[in-house]
Amino acid sequence: MIRITLPDRSVKEYPEGVTGLEIAKNISEKLAKEVYAVSVNGQVYDLTFPIEKDAEIKLYTWDDAEGRHAFWHSSAHLMAEALESLYPGIKLCIGPSTDNGFYYDIDPCGHNISEKDFPEIERKMIELARQKNRFIRKEVPKEEAIDHYRKEGNEYKVELINEFEDETITFYLHGNFSDLCRGPHLPDTSYIKAVRLLNIAGAYWRGDENRKQLTRIYGISFPKQKLLDRHMEMLEEAARRDHRRLGKELELFTFSRKVGSGLPMWLPKGARLRERLENFLKKVQDDYGYDPVLSPHIGQKELYITSGHYEKYGESSFRPINTPAEGEEFMLKPMNCPHHCEIYKSSPRSYKDLPVRYAEFGTVYRYEQSGELHGLTRVRGFTQDDAHIFCRPDQLKEEFIKVIDIVFIIFNALEFSDFEIHISLRDKEEKENYIGTDENWEKAENAILEATREKGLDAKIVYGEAAFYGPKLDFMVNDALGRKWQLGTIQVDYNLPERFDLEYTGADNEKHRPVMIHRAPFGSMERFVAVMIEHTAGRFPLWLAPEQAVIITVSEKFEFYAKKVLKFLNNYDIRALVDNRNEKVGRKIRDNEMKRIPYLLVIGEKEAESGKISVRRQGEGDKGSMELEDFAAMVTNEVKKQTTSTNKPIVN
RNA sequence: GCCGAUGUAGCUCAGUUGGUCAGAGCAGCUGAUUUGUAAUCAGCUGGCCGGGGGUUCGAAUCCCUCCAUCGGCUCCA
Numbered sequence: 200m201i202r203i204t205l206p207d208r209s210v211k212e213y214p215e216g217v218t219g220l221e222i223a224k225n226i227s228e229k230l231a232k233e234v235y236a237v238s239v240n241g242q243v244y245d246l247t248f249p250i251e252k253d254a255e256i257k258l259y260t261w262d263d264a265e266g267r268h269a270f271w272h273s274s275a276h277l278m279a280e281a282l283e284s285l286y287p288g289i290k291l292c293i294g295p296s297t298d299n300g301f302y303y304d305i306d307p308c309g310h311n312i313s314e315k316d317f318p319e320i321e322r323k324m325i326e327l328a329r330q331k332n333r334f335i336r337k338e339v340p341k342e343e344a345i346d347h348y349r350k351e352g353n354e355y356k357v358e359l360i361n362e363f364e365d366e367t368i369t370f371y372l373h374g375n376f377s378d379l380c381r382g383p384h385l386p387d388t389s390y391i392k393a394v395r396l397l398n399i400a401g402a403y404w405r406g407d408e409n410r411k412q413l414t415r416i417y418g419i420s421f422p423k424q425k426l427l428d429r430h431m432e433m434l435e436e437a438a439r440r441d442h443r444r445l446g447k448e449l450e451l452f453t454f455s456r457k458v459g460s461g462l463p464m465w466l467p468k469g470a471r472l473r474e475r476l477e478n479f480l481k482k483v484q485d486d487y488g489y490d491p492v493l494s495p496h497i498g499q500k501e502l503y504i505t506s507g508h509y510e511k512y513g514e515s516s517f518r519p520i521n522t523p524a525e526g527e528e529f530m531l532k533p534m535n536c537p538h539h540c541e542i543y544k545s546s547p548r549s550y551k552d553l554p555v556r557y558a559e560f561g562t563v564y565r566y567e568q569s570g571e572l573h574g575l576t577r578v579r580g581f582t583q584d585d586a587h588i589f590c591r592p593d594q595l596k597e598e599f600i601k602v603i604d605i606v607f608i609i610f611n612a613l614e615f616s617d618f619e620i621h622i623s624l625r626d627k628e629e630k631e632n633y634i635g636t637d638e639n640w641e642k643a644e645n646a647i648l649e650a651t652r653e654k655g656l657d658a659k660i661v662y663g664e665a666a667f668y669g670p671k672l673d674f675m676v677n678d679a680l681g682r683k684w685q686l687g688t689i690q691v692d693y694n695l696p697e698r699f700d701l702e703y704t705g706a707d708n709e710k711h712r713p714v715m716i717h718r719a720p721f722g723s724m725e726r727f728v729a730v731m732i733e734h735t736a737g738r739f740p741l742w743l744a745p746e747q748a749v750i751i752t753v754s755e756k757f758e759f760y761a762k763k764v765l766k767f768l769n770n771y772d773i774r775a776l777v778d779n780r781n782e783k784v785g786r787k788i789r790d791n792e793m794k795r796i797p798y799l800l801v802i803g804e805k806e807a808e809s810g811k812i813s814v815r816r817q818g819e820g821d822k823g824s825m826e827l828e829d830f831a832a833m834v835t836n837e838v839k840k841q842t843t844s845t846n847k848p849i850v851n
Numbered sequence: 852g853c854c855g856a857u858g859u860a861g862c863u864c865a866g867u868u869g870g871u872c873a874g875a876g877c878a879g880c881u882g883a884u885u886u887g888u889a890a891u892c893a894g895c896u897g898g899c900c901g902g903g904g905g906u907u908c909g910a911a912u913c914c915c916u917c918c919a920u921c922g923g924c925u926c927c928a
Contacts, residue, residue: 302923312855313855313856314855314856397922398855398856398922398923399854399855399856399922399923400854400855400856400922400923400924401853401854401855401923401924402854402923402924402925403853403854403924403925406924406925407925408852408853408924408925408926412853412854412924413854413924414854414855415854415923415924417922417923443920443921447862448862454919454920456901456918456919456920460918460919460920506928507928508928511928512927512928515926516928533928534928536928563928565927565928567926567927568852568853568925568926568927569852569919570852570853570854570923570924570925570926571852571925571926571927572920573921577927666928667928668928685927717928751887751888752886753885753886753887753888754885754886754887755885755886756885756886781883781884781885781886782886782890782891783885783886783887783888783890783891784886784887784888785886785887785888785889785890785891786886786889786890786891787888787889788888788889789888789889789890790889790890791889792889793889799888801887801888803886803887804887805887813887813888815888820888820889821888
């Protein structure tokens with residue numbers, strides 16, 4: 200007998216070779232039906248894996264990522280089986296599960312598979328799933344595995360196996376299908392009850408654009424049809440929140456083919472909204488001792504050669520602009536930091552002057568490949584809420600922490616809670632991608648690690664994500680459709696100060712090199728607003744809403760009173776307008792609700808006589824009548840609460 | 852940039868195999884109605900069917916080519 204410890208620390212005895220599935224059955228029949236994988240001493244296995252020794256185990260169901268991964272990974276195999284049967288001769292490449300389903304990359308070898316074929320593939324998958332074929336794990340010597348795929352003519356799998364260190368390769372079989380795979384998998388195919396293929400796209404073999412482009416099919420599957428239905432509803436809701444759609448509906452921004460792709464233009468409502476965000480940050484920056492600077496949109500090529508941007512991105516950026524007579528070469532500025540370095544150099548600096556904090560809402564232009572452009576989140580011209588802090592090495596950590604505080608002031612004010620923090624370090628295997636000495640990189644990376652530790656941030660270290668001149672602390676959020684976007688970023692940089700030969704005179708009367716922090720709490724105004732739109736589904740907090748109130752007249756007869764109310768609200772800086780269209784009240788309420796106006800003020804005979812207003816809060820319905828003064832006070836307070844940052848720092 | 856899909860009024864979309872196929876709803880305009888908490892009624896105006904080229908007696912529809920958008924891949928200072 201062996202002793203099995205469950206997550207609740209309870210211990211049970213089972214015969215040697217007991218499986219996860221048997222343990223689940225022993226606990227309850229219901230659990231046995233819902234469990235998909237098991238971990239034994241931290242390692243995830245098939246439910247049919249025999250456990251030979253005392254172990255700690257955990258059973259995974261749909262509610263666990265591990266359970267879903269096993270489910271989806273098995274679904275990927277099922278899809279591959281369906282594809283092989285429908286399109287004989289295709290070659291399988293790789294087919295993993297993801298956090299959101301699964302995909303399989305295949306070389307179609309002449310077959311033409313398109314979305315139109317999805318229903319047929321789905322049908323086939325369900326048909327195969329119902330055969331209830333068991334997933335069987337099989338270990339094969341490396342040579343035999345290579346031989347198998349050589350015979351099959353699948354050079355992709357041969358390449359994969361050749362790179363494995365292990366001498367034994369595992370396969371999973373079910374029915375007549377077999378695939379190179381580590382597992383784990385479901386006990387059998389019948390668990391998969393509902394399948395939906397989502398999209399089809401090209402994907403390079405091993406993510407290398409110089410290699411063959413394969414066909415990737417994405418799908419998702421569920422143990423119940425109901426769960427699939429719910430998932431599809433969720434995707435529809437996400438599509439409704441899509442900032443590209445809402446941006447158009449709410450008249451926030453627009454694109455023009457004639458102006459050029461990837462070049463957003465802000466409509467009045469969007470521009471005002473962006474201004475509010477900018478002013479909010481400016482206020483915070485004033486509190487934190489930042490000084491504004493302004494720099495031009497272009498700079499000499501030489502500037503970017505000095506900064507290193509030219510060497511790194513010159514080839515793939517917008518072509519330089521030449522002056523006709525002198526032949527000078529200018530580049531559209533892709534970053535504000537080189538300009539800010541030159542501003543720093545404009546006068547000699549003493550250690551007493553530091554830190555110097557230069558802030559600018561700087562508009563930059565970057566060439567993005569056409570296939571990359573995406574609404575406001577990936578554009579060719581955008582405005583960074585940029586600032587550069589030049590400080591002494593002994594001030595670095597404190598300054599870095601203050602920047603983290605600013606990021607949180609903003610996230611708090613905007614009720615952003617769903618974000619991840621990445622510590623983006625360099626990939627030491629590929630040092631050629633970065634400038635600067637190992638020593639400086641070590642210092643910069645340690646500064647970030649220390650600061651995040653000190654702030655107790657839950658951050659994930661990601662290697663290879665650093666900027667070419669320094670490591671970063673990045674704040675990432677998910678959009679409505681689950682795509683990840685980088686918002687705020689804080690970067691430590693020892694390299695640009697060196698390249699620009701920045702100096703300050705120390706207490707010892709010697710020249711010293713300052714350290715630089717690059718930071719942008721919003722990241723880019725465009726991307727931030729996009730994420731705001733999706734995050735709030737267009738229902739902005741009151742202080743940001745383009746219109747805070749719309750006055751709805753019960754009939755055109757009450758326009759005189761509506762104008763009076765409007766004037767009153769305007770005196771309190773409440774953004775309001777009058778809807779005096781020749782429509783019924785119900786219609787006006789509906790239209791303005793759809794425009795996501797926070798407060799609707801209905802006025803008719805009663806209100807005109809009593810000098811009150813009837814207040815309706817968005818999404819909450821009728822709130823009854825109110826005195827004008829009370830409403831104004833309520834709105835003013837709400838705005839104040841949203842925009843007041845509680846922890847004001849004392850600077851220098 | 853690569854793979855695939857899409858492109859018809861301001862918006863959302865119909866338009867079977869090429870031949871009254873240039874349509875609908877919403878928006879807009881005009882009029883009637885003067886309205887009490889999520890769509891009042893009627894009429895009218897909107898389109899070089901993304902651009903260019905071709906096939907054909909005839910193209911929104913078929914072919915080529917640009918452009919843009921969408922979903923991915925690669926990239927992202």
